[in-house]
Amino acid sequence: MTRRLQYKIQKQHNGKSIGMFLKEKEYSRAVVIELKKTQAGIKRNGTWAGVNEIIKTGDILEICLAEQAYSENIVPKKGRLNILYEDEDILVVNKPYDTPIHPSVNNYDNTLANAISYYYHQQNRPYIFRCINRLDRDTTGVTIIAKNLLSGSILSRRMKEHHLSRIYVAFVEGITEEEGTIDLPIGRMEDSIIKRKVDKKEGKSAVTHYRRLEVFQIEGQAVSVVALQLETGRTHQIRVHMSAIDHPLLGDFLYNENNHMLTRQGLHAAYCAFYHPITGEYMKIAAPLSQDMERLIQQGLNRSQEGYDLENKLLALKW
Template sequence: MDTRFKLRFIANKKGQLLREALQEWRISKRALTAIKFDGGLLTVNGVERNVRHVLDIGDCVEVTFPPEERSDGLAIENGDLTIVYEDDAILVLDKPAHQSTIPSREHPTNSIANVVCGYFQQQGLASTAHIVTRLDRDTSGLLCIAKHAHIHHLTGLAQRHGQISRQYEAIVHGHVVQDVQSIVAPIGRKETSIIEREVRQDGQYAHTDVTVLKRFYFNNEPMTHIKLRLHTGRTHQIRVHMSYLGYPLIGDELYGGNRQYIGRQALHCVSLDMEHPLTNQTLKFSSLLTEDMQRLLNESSA
């Protein structure tokens, strides 16, 4: 059984080169190179053609992408996945805290990517895990995975054009003064650390919107429940920006919080909105806060 990923298009311009049509259909040059050399196929009305073929209106073009290979460092593992949505193109998951999105030297096994590869193998899918929206190991909530390199290419274009929207909820130390604010502060790697980031003038542009949901006390300590919207996706962006404001996340020891009340940073991706990369249908997903964050809110006092 041929499990290679395939897409069909109908030509709508007379005399157009297949190469030009594929460009309009957002097939990348990298994908075309892989199709040519790594086991893909281009057909027009069922006949194999090259990119110099001249199309006629109504021609049926089928693009067969080559099978994908996992990187050597990505082992196949079996494990649990909380699937929120799935089709032939994307997979949306609800990630628990304390699970890495991709394997690392410190946590080489049981990552979302490892388990997704195992899940794809069970499905007989000739693909690997392409992470569209990544979450830190101790951040919970929604994340999106593309099932194929071409879908990853399309979602990357969507992200660059601000067409994938994520909202988070967090609990931070202190009472945030402003009800609504935008943090625009560049983020870069801290010179003394390979992990830690900081706001710095030579960093990458980073923009976070913050809305206060509730100010409260937990064991007489002031805390604030906030909602955040990311306009950019820098590493540790929310954690760095909130620490920069003087309100580090509860449980985030790396950026000034403490773990007295929760065993990880209190951060959860509650919503993910996007257009489907193939159908352009609007997709909206949501996720409830995890029990550890709910406990802080439920046991709080005004």
């Protein structure tokens, strides 16, 4: 894909080098190196320019991010793709369950990466897969994909610095407190490469905040729907923390193997807020519940109408 950007130099940048200006615009060193390799990757007033050139008020700086490569190990394969938002820099989808993010030994062509590669292959556009927030195979919801090297580097850094605000929704056993904070370190289970546990001696710090949204009964068993925000991003953090306070997720075969109300763990990445990596616009993107969660909550709340108003429920929260 090719992304072209144009900047009119303002007074506050007069006398700075192009390299300094790009750094202020959050261009990473890796992005600048690629621009230097690209013919006419950087142009000042229509002429190919180097990063050490000095810019003046009123100059027009043109940037060309040209990528003709593609992710060689990702086979284009049509799949479920629910697009929530798309522009020149980012693609945001509502990831379905039973869908891994990346191909692996046992998941060669059934992943989100395959479906997105197919989507752009149909448009004859070369594409490198850059997923910003990775979800477990059976976790549904908001997943952000960068469409170029610049948006990818900016969002990846913000993700590491916890500058992407995310809210998850979980269906858990029992009636939780109305709200709470779980501050318990998490470490790897000794006899498993996948499973995690609360480990107060050797675990890494993990903090989860939660608010209860709903309570209902299914076949005599109480279920709470909770919204969660994470201060940290440990593997299986929500699943481990909710199990630790005796409210394990429905359908979680790892941490609650006897519950079969859902066929997968009841966890959904419901909402994400962040500043657009290029325009700076503040983005708020919500993903509706998947069909299995929607059916369960309608059954539990004894409602016949379709569409649980999840987005407004989340926006009403005061974290």
